[in-house]
Amino acid sequence: MAAVKQFQVTFDCAEPERVARFWCDVLGYVVPPPPEGFAGWDEFDRSLPAEDQGSAFACVDPTGVGPRLFFQRVPEGKTVKNRLHLDVRVGTGLVGAERLAALEAECARLLPLGARRVRLLEADEVNESCLVMQDVEGNEFCLD
Known part of the structure; x- marks a missing residue:
C-alpha cells in the first residue's frame, strides 16, 4: 500500500x-x-531579480493539517471554468434551512473580502445545497 x-x-x-x-x-x-536571513517577505521579494518580484506567495494551515496553498503569477488571465476548485466546508452535517443559513452567513462574511456570489445550488434528492462563489480573481469555489 x-x-x-x-x-x-x-x-x-x-x-x-x-x-x-x-x-x-x-x-x-x-x-x-x-x-532564513530575511526579516520579512518584502525584504526577500526585493532580493529577487525585478522580473521575479511579486511572482509567488504562499499560505499554510497554522495547525499543519491542511495543505499548503501556493500562488504563482502567470501571464494569461482566467478565461473558463476551473477544472479543480475548493469546497469550503461550512455546512457539514447541516440540512435544510439550517444549512442554507450557514452558507449565507459565510457568504456574507466573504463578500467584503472581495468574494463574489455566483449562484445557489439548491438541495435535490442526492445533494445538499451549496453556494458557488468566486475569489478575488474569479476562481470558482463552493461553500459546502
Whole structure:
C-alpha cells in the first residue's frame, strides 16, 4: 500500500499576494515565516531579480493539517471554468434551512473580502445545497 503524501494546491493568478491573503482570510490560514536571513517577505521579494518580484506567495494551515496553498503569477488571465476548485466546508452535517443559513452567513462574511456570489445550488434528492462563489480573481469555489 502506498504511503499518503503531503501535497500543496497551486493557483495560477495575476496577483499572488492578493489572492493568497484572500484565502488566508477565508480559511484561517497564515503566511509562513520568510526564508532564513530575511526579516520579512518584502525584504526577500526585493532580493529577487525585478522580473521575479511579486511572482509567488504562499499560505499554510497554522495547525499543519491542511495543505499548503501556493500562488504563482502567470501571464494569461482566467478565461473558463476551473477544472479543480475548493469546497469550503461550512455546512457539514447541516440540512435544510439550517444549512442554507450557514452558507449565507459565510457568504456574507466573504463578500467584503472581495468574494463574489455566483449562484445557489439548491438541495435535490442526492445533494445538499451549496453556494458557488468566486475569489478575488474569479476562481470558482463552493461553500459546502
